[in-house]
Amino acid sequence: MRRAHAVEWVRAAEGELIARLPEGTLMQRAAAGLAATCAELLREGVPGRVYASRVLVLAGSGDNGGDALYAGARLARRGARVRAALLAPARVHAGGLAALLAAGGRVTDDLAEAERADLVLDGIVGIGGRGPLRDTALPWVDAAGRGAATVVAVDLPSGVDPDSGAVPGAAVHADVTVTFGTHKPGLLVDPGASYAGVVRPVDIGLGEVRGAGADGEALSTGASGAAGRSLRGADTTPLLLDGHVVEALQQEDVAALLPAPDAESDKYRRGVVGIAAGSARYPGAAVLAVGAALHGGVGAVRYAGAAAREVVRAHPEALVGEGGPKDAGRVQAWVVGPGLSQDAEAERAVEEALDAGVPVLVDADGLRLLARRGAAPADALLTPHAGEAVALLAGIGVTATSAQVEAERLRFARELARGYGCTVLLKGSTTVVTGPHGPARVNPTGTAQLATAGSGDVLSGLAGALLAAGLTPLDAGSVAAYLHGLAGRLASGGDVPVAAGAITAALPEAWRRSCHSGGATG
Numbered sequence: 001m002r003r004a005h006a007v008e009w010v011r012a013a014e015g016e017l018i019a020r021l022p023e024g025t026l027m028q029r030a031a032a033g034l035a036a037t038c039a040e041l042l043r044e045g046v047p048g049r050v051y052a053s054r055v056l057v058l059a060g061s062g063d064n065g066g067d068a069l070y071a072g073a074r075l076a077r078r079g080a081r082v083r084a085a086l087l088a089p090a091r092v093h094a095g096g097l098a099a100l101l102a103a104g105g106r107v108t109d110d111l112a113e114a115e116r117a118d119l120v121l122d123g124i125v126g127i128g129g130r131g132p133l134r135d136t137a138l139p140w141v142d143a144a145g146r147g148a149a150t151v152v153a154v155d156l157p158s159g160v161d162p163d164s165g166a167v168p169g170a171a172v173h174a175d176v177t178v179t180f181g182t183h184k185p186g187l188l189v190d191p192g193a194s195y196a197g198v199v200r201p202v203d204i205g206l207g208e209v210r211g212a213g214a215d216g217e218a219l220s221t222g223a224s225g226a227a228g229r230s231l232r233g234a235d236t237t238p239l240l241l242d243g244h245v246v247e248a249l250q251q252e253d254v255a256a257l258l259p260a261p262d263a264e265s266d267k268y269r270r271g272v273v274g275i276a277a278g279s280a281r282y283p284g285a286a287v288l289a290v291g292a293a294l295h296g297g298v299g300a301v302r303y304a305g306a307a308a309r310e311v312v313r314a315h316p317e318a319l320v321g322e323g324g325p326k327d328a329g330r331v332q333a334w335v336v337g338p339g340l341s342q343d344a345e346a347e348r349a350v351e352e353a354l355d356a357g358v359p360v361l362v363d364a365d366g367l368r369l370l371a372r373r374g375a376a377p378a379d380a381l382l383t384p385h386a387g388e389a390v391a392l393l394a395g396i397g398v399t400a401t402s403a404q405v406e407a408e409r410l411r412f413a414r415e416l417a418r419g420y421g422c423t424v425l426l427k428g429s430t431t432v433v434t435g436p437h438g439p440a441r442v443n444p445t446g447t448a449q450l451a452t453a454g455s456g457d458v459l460s461g462l463a464g465a466l467l468a469a470g471l472t473p474l475d476a477g478s479v480a481a482y483l484h485g486l487a488g489r490l491a492s493g494g495d496v497p498v499a500a501g502a503i504t505a506a507l508p509e510a511w512r513r514s515c516h517s518g519g520a521t522g
């Protein structure tokens with residue numbers, strides 16, 4: 001599991017470490033890791049060596065600038081020609097600057113240095129940054145963009161909000177981000193994630209803090225349901241700040257979560273998912289959702305609704321009925337909403353699915369109907385895109401535009417999960433899945449090619465099947481997003497447009513790659 005922690009968490013963990021270590025230790029660890037990565041990049045890149053390479057440090061007023069200056073000093077000691085632009089000279093990190101000068105580095109105010117550098121270190125702001133880049137930094141960042149330098153962001157690209165991934169104005173576009181101790185949420189969530197380039201974590205010993213965990217290490221987050229907050233003190237207490245952890249499933253996590261039939265399994269024990277979707281006018285959504293559900297690890301798929309004939313023609317494996325969810329046989333989870341329209345019959349289908357006493361995934365038209373209720377059962381999974389999220393938010397008295405939802409996906413997904421009291425999967429450039437408490441999950445496999453008609457119907461059928469197979473709403477949503485994203489990548493071969501049916505066709509291969517070692521996450 002890849003984990004990111006919010007600034008408040010990082011500060012608390014660092015505070016605990018700083019109290020135990022000699023002064024400056026953490027910054028030296030950060031600078032050493034940063035310099036090692038820069039040296040590697042210089043050796044791999046055009047100069048092919050550190051000696052005589054041109055390095056420009058952009059140093060802001062905080063410790064982020066300190067990290068960059070100390071790393072610059074280390075590179076200067078290895079023969080690099082290092083220059084530093086001080087963006088707030090009166091408040092520059094004094095120790096870092098002294099170290100750089102002592103190692104032979106120089107201060108510069110010549111913008112041309114940015115254009116001819118081999119490597120630019122963005123030490124403008126780190127986790128202390130708020131708002132867009134300030135005017136003093138802009139000409140330097142623009143000049144670096146004009147040149148051929150490899151841009152390395154220190155901890156995170158300046159201008160990206162560390163906790164939300166929002167990019168409120170100008171920001172640094174990094175080729176590589178060297179992040180300390182743990183990922184920051186803004187590095188995993190768009191739009192911030194798209195500014196970070198390749199993210200390389202550097203261990204600075206946060207794992208030494210009780211209960212803390214750098215990438216991949218055990219970290220008690222109180223799992224998906226805990227409502228704990230800021231529990232520090234007693235020796236056995238993990239450092240836990242509710243809502244401060246963001247996770248991204250990796251291939252081995254998905255492998256462990258995928259349902260696998262055992263010798264005892266028959267079709268009913270594997271789970272049956274019910275799909276209440278489509279309408280006489282829009283049968284396609286039903287066909288797509290059922291088709292994906294058939295690949296979702298359940299023993300059978302029931303369809304209930306007006307598109308029964310079209311569904312069985314496309315998928316003879318499905319058990320179909322023309323009535324509503326109440327008249328269908330037993331299922332372990334319902335999917336309700338895709339292509340349902342919003343008439344009285346649709347409303348009844350949503351009511352019946354919500355009252356069925358099993359986990360229910362609500363999508364599309366179902367969400368618009370649900371917004372009028374302003375609440376959902378605790379084991380529901382809501383799967384809005386930004387536009388549907390706006391309607392759902394209105395249902396709990398929150399006014400927001402789609403653009404605002406897209407800009408702060410984590411925040412609005414959490415707000416919906418808390419407001420409706422259930423799990424929410426917010427679709428988009430970075431799909432976010434979260435319950436009212438505990439960690440949020442972001443999907444690492446997405447591709448822009450998934451933004452295609454019917455793609456959401458495929459996702460809801462697949463996630464519903466995983467719910468019926470017994471996964472929790474958080475696991476079902478995040479595993480479905482992972483497989484759906486991977487299938488989309490496989491179907492598009494990277495950049496070829498895909499139709500929703502092609503995503504479904506690629507699901508078996510995505511599943512196969514996810515349950516075997518050998519990796520899938522890009």
Ligand SMILES: NC(=O)C1=CN([C@@H]2O[C@H](COP(=O)(O)OP(=O)(O)OC[C@H]3O[C@@H](n4cnc5c(N)ncnc54)[C@H](O)[C@@H]3O)[C@@H](O)[C@H]2O)[C@@H](O)CC1
Pocket residue numbers: 014015018026027028030060061062063064065067124125126127128129130131132133134154155156159180204
């Ligand atoms: N706290 C720690 O123990 C460690 C921190 N480290 C580094 O320290 C960083 C955090 O340092 P700080 O807390 O000093 O904060 P930063 O260096 O991230 O930034 C704070 C400074 O930037 C200014 N600032 C804020 N927003 C700005 C904007 N949009 N444009 C320009 N200037 C802006 C503030 O006025 C303040 O002076 C981390 O990101 C990491 O790089 C590392 O050295 C590892 C250890």
Ligand SMILES: [K+]
Pocket residue numbers: 064122123124125126153154155156157158
């Ligand atoms: K930075």
